[in-house]
Amino acid sequence: MQLADASLLKSDAYIDGQWVAAEKRFAVTNPATGAVIAEVADADAAMARHAIEVAAKAQKSWARETAKTRAMIMRDWFNLIMQNQDDLAQILTLEMGKPLAEAKGEIAYGASFIDWFAEEGRRITGDILMPHQHDKRLMVLKQPIGVYGAITPWNFPNAMITRKVAPGMAAGCAGVVKPAQQTPLSALALAELAHRAGVPAGIVNIITSSDAAAIGGELCANALVRKISFTGSTEVGRRLMQQSAETVKKVSMELGGNAPLIVFDDADLSVAVPEALASKFRNAGQTCVCANRIFVQDGIYDDFAAALTEEVKKMRLGDGMEAGVTIGPLIDAAALEKVAECVEDALAHGAEAVVGGKRADLGADLGAGLETTFFEPTILTDATPKMRVFREEIFGPVAPLFRFKSEDEVVGLANDTIFGLASYFFARDMARVWRVAEQLDYGIVSVNTGIFSNEIGPFGGVKQSGVGREGSRYGIDEYLEMKYVCLGV
Ligand code: ADP
Numbered sequence: 001m002q003l004a005d006a007s008l009l010k011s012d013a014y015i016d017g018q019w020v021a022a023e024k025r026f027a028v029t030n031p032a033t034g035a036v037i038a039e040v041a042d043a044d045a046a047m048a049r050h051a052i053e054v055a056a057k058a059q060k061s062w063a064r065e066t067a068k069t070r071a072m073i074m075r076d077w078f079n080l081i082m083q084n085q086d087d088l089a090q091i092l093t094l095e096m097g098k099p100l101a102e103a104k105g106e107i108a109y110g111a112s113f114i115d116w117f118a119e120e121g122r123r124i125t126g127d128i129l130m131p132h133q134h135d136k137r138l139m140v141l142k143q144p145i146g147v148y149g150a151i152t153p154w155n156f157p158n159a160m161i162t163r164k165v166a167p168g169m170a171a172g173c174a175g176v177v178k179p180a181q182q183t184p185l186s187a188l189a190l191a192e193l194a195h196r197a198g199v200p201a202g203i204v205n206i207i208t209s210s211d212a213a214a215i216g217g218e219l220c221a222n223a224l225v226r227k228i229s230f231t232g233s234t235e236v237g238r239r240l241m242q243q244s245a246e247t248v249k250k251v252s253m254e255l256g257g258n259a260p261l262i263v264f265d266d267a268d269l270s271v272a273v274p275e276a277l278a279s280k281f282r283n284a285g286q287t288c289v290c291a292n293r294i295f296v297q298d299g300i301y302d303d304f305a306a307a308l309t310e311e312v313k314k315m316r317l318g319d320g321m322e323a324g325v326t327i328g329p330l331i332d333a334a335a336l337e338k339v340a341e342c343v344e345d346a347l348a349h350g351a352e353a354v355v356g357g358k359r360a361d362l363g364a365d366l367g368a369g370l371e372t373t374f375f376e377p378t379i380l381t382d383a384t385p386k387m388r389v390f391r392e393e394i395f396g397p398v399a400p401l402f403r404f405k406s407e408d409e410v411v412g413l414a415n416d417t418i419f420g421l422a423s424y425f426f427a428r429d430m431a432r433v434w435r436v437a438e439q440l441d442y443g444i445v446s447v448n449t450g451i452f453s454n455e456i457g458p459f460g461g462v463k464q465s466g467v468g469r470e471g472s473r474y475g476i477d478e479y480l481e482m483k484y485v486c487l488g489v
Contacts, residue, residue: 001037001094003087010188013041013208016054017201022047026210028185031097031329032319034371038095040184043209048218051176051205055147056224058202059174063144067122070170074118077197081111081190088158088189090321095183096157097328097373098283099320109453110159110190113166113471116455120476121170137487142480144172145250148227149219151212151240154331155286157183160254161190163459163470164229165204171479176205176225178215180232182331184208212236220244227251229478231288234419234464252468252478254288254460256393257421260414261291261450262436264407265299267426271448273307276399279424279450281315281377284327285397286335288465289422289444289453292394293383295402295410305354305381305401312355312377312399318362329362330373330396339375339396345388346400351380356397385413393419407432415441421461424450443469 003009012019022041030037062070081088089103098106127140150164161177168175179187184206191206209215216236219225220243228244230237231254244251261279263272279291296304318325330336336359343357356378375396383389383400390402404410414423423442427433437445443461446452453459460469468478 001090003090005084005087008084008087008189008192009038009091009185010192011038011040013043013047014188014191014195014204014206015047015051016058016205017195020047026181028095028182030094031331031373032321038185040188040208042211043207043215044211045214045218048176048178048207048215049222051207052147052149052218052222052224054202055174055176055205058200059144059147059172062174062200062203063172065172067124067170070172071118071122073198074114074121074166074169077194077199078111078114078118080193080197081107081114084193088186091189092157092183092186093320093328095185096154097320097331099325099328102283103320106156106159110156110162112455113159113162116471117166117170117476120167120473124171124476124480135489137489139485139487141483141485143483145479145481146173146226147224148173148175148229148479149225150175150177151216151219151228151230151232152177152179152187153232154180154182155283155288157186158190160231161187163475167470167476168479169199169203171476173227173479174203176207176219178207178209178212178219181210181212216240217243220249221246223247225249227479229468230254237466250478252460252470253466254470255421255464255466256419257288257461257465258292258391258393258417258419259289259422259424260440261294261423262410262414262425263294263296263300263304264425264427264429264432265297266428266432267300268428268448269300269304269307272304272426273311275426275448275450276308276424277311277450279446280399281312281327281397282451284330284375286331286395288393290395291399291424291450293390293402293414294399295404295413297410298403298405301401301403305379308399309355309379312379315377317360317374317376327377327397330375333371333373335395336373336375339394339398342388342392342394342396343378343380343398346380346383349384349387351383351387351400353378354381355379385416391417407436411436411439415439418464419461420463421465422446422452
């Protein structure tokens with residue numbers, strides 16, 4: 001690692017503006033080499049409880065600051081992040097594996113939420129309503145919800161934190177963040193920069209831990225925490241919602257997806273192919289909005305499959321720190337196993353791997369005890385709904401291509417899932433574009449483009465993909481309570 005500023009690499013938890021060691025530590029490894037890159041404080045429930053109490057105290061004075069003061073501090077934080085973009089990207093690639101160029105993109109994407117919500121915080125407004133009686137005045141105030149708990153995943157170690165912390169900070173809340181065990185270093189580097197930017201002690205606390213259930217349990221059970229914001233699997237999200245029920249917390253949940261990507265006969269293949277590639281293989285297929293099922297209409301199935309295969313053959317698998325690498329390793333051995341099983345299941349049910357289809361033994365010469373988790377970028381043709389890849393989120397670089405005949409048929413197939421996060425389709429007929437966009441049962445519909453994420457559009461799912469929206473002008477509502485004031489005059 002060659003950081004311009006080595007002091008961005010932290011290994012203790014960040015509580016009340018201080019770096020706090022724990023009795024135990026856990027290892028963070030580089031998935032591209034298997035090497036240990038840091039030993040990080042392994043916080044327990046008592047440390048989480050302490051952080052919650054600290055946050056509750058700090059939040060009161062933070063809420064009394066003007067929105068402008070909060071915005072100026074956030075703006076300094078944003079600037080520091082962008083000034084340290086290269087270092088932050090290196091830390092991210094080393095702990096997570098995505099190619100450095102993608103990591104840099106994530107740092108800018110993550111920072112965009114801080115920039116955006118600094119501004120949105122100054123535009124929180126209430127209402128004055130027409131009263132029902134002459135001697136009454138009716139108003140709606142918006143106030144910070146208080147302390148929130150944020151639990152974030154490893155696939156976007158930076159942006160999934162800023163997408164929660166920025167609206168919380170702008171709204172006048174204080175947070176306790178538990179980053180994923182695999183990727184705590186990006187979270188700690190963000191905290192260091194928040195500290196330098198003058199974010200007051202206690203407003204952002206980072207609890208690193210290998211015991212997610214203990215920290216999650218405390219965040220959900222503690223009555224001081226008024227909101228839980230989670231990004232991760234549907235299974236864990238369900239559990240957090242159940243645990244939050246006891247103290248009736250507000251929750252927002254960004255959970256799993258099973259994104260359809262539909263290519264209609266009238267699609268422009270020169271657009272559909274590169275955009276499908278970007279949607280499917282970004283982050284080695286490890287995003288909850290990656291195309292999971294690619295449905296291609298009969299008339300262009302063969303052309304699309306051939307063109308996509310050509311592009312996939314050009315991808316370069318390897319260590320994300322190396323120049324020219326376009327696809328990195330999977331996060332860990334369990335992820336590799338899951339992807340391999342999904343592919344085996346598809347092959348056993350009649351699919352054909354026209355490219356890839358197996359793990360790559362890159363880095364096999366690293367030395368004893370070091371294992372890597374590379375899977376070859378893969379295209380499976382002749383996929384059918386009987387296969388696991390139809391029902392389950394693959395979370396890997398595997399593109400199953402399903403053949404369909406009619407619009408009605410494919411809309412039915414696309415909606416035949418418990419999930420409802422992102423969907424994509426490619427078509428040029430305007431009437432069809434409207435029809436299909438309206439019929440897809442998803443929180444996000446991406447038409448003729450494979451990349452839609454930014455700070456401006458509302459990100460979130462329907463059905464078992466979650467509740468609430470992040471980013472956009474709606475995202476700050478998740479951190480605000482509405483108070484109705486009825487004034488007798
Ligand atoms: P993934 O399968 O992508 O790792 P998870 O839902 O398991 O997704 O993880 C997302 C986040 O949830 C991580 O920070 C992880 O540590 C945390 N997590 C996992 N299990 C629990 C749990 N029982 N309670 C609270 N948080 C959890």
